[in-house]
Amino acid sequence: MAHRTSFRVRFSEIDPYRHVNHAVYVSWLEAGRVEALExxxxxxxxxxxxxIQIVITAIDVKFKKPAVAGDVVTIETEVAETRRASSRWHQRVMRGEEVLVTADIHVGICDDAGRPTRPPEGFMHKLAALGN
Structure with missing residues (x-):
């Protein structure tokens, strides 16, 4: 089942075109992943x-509809696939039932030196539980 995080769009997140700037969505997606992990x-x-470090190796974001100041948005986060030292996540930014943004994120697991590594026992099982 997808993890959900909701909040209201702040005025500071709006660009000159009166909608949420595209870069803000990437920060929101990160916040959704961090909260899901916590x-x-x-x-x-x-x-x-x-x-252990969790690092983004690729992110593919599709912008479908804009969010505007005052909207309440929900970040849905789920782990779509796990491997030995990597995973693929799927996220959506929703306004009610409307899909505003979709993202597929590839995540690697590294040690403190930044080298790919296997996580501690049980980690990938917990991560897989964030799936659908």
């Missing part, structure tokens, strides 16, 4: 203590 008991502080 709620699954895998906060970034715990991962760092285990010497």
């Amino acid at each position: 709620d699954a008991g895998m906060g970034l502080d715990l991962l760092q203590a285990d010497g």
Whole structure:
């Protein structure tokens, strides 16, 4: 089941065209992933203590409809696939039932030196639980 994070669009996130700037969505997507990890008991502080870094290796964002100031948006986050040291995530930015943005994110797992590594035992199982 997808993890959900909701909030109201702030005026500071609006560009001169009176809608949310495209770069803001990438920050929102990151916030959705971080909250999903935290709620699954895998906060970034715990991962760092285990010497694990989660890094984005690719992101494909499709902008379908704009969000505007005052909208309440929901970031839906789910893990679509897990492998030994990587995963693929799917996220959507929603306004009610309307899909505003979709994103496919490829994530790698690295050690403190930035080298690909396998995560601690049980990590990928917890991550897979964020799937649909």
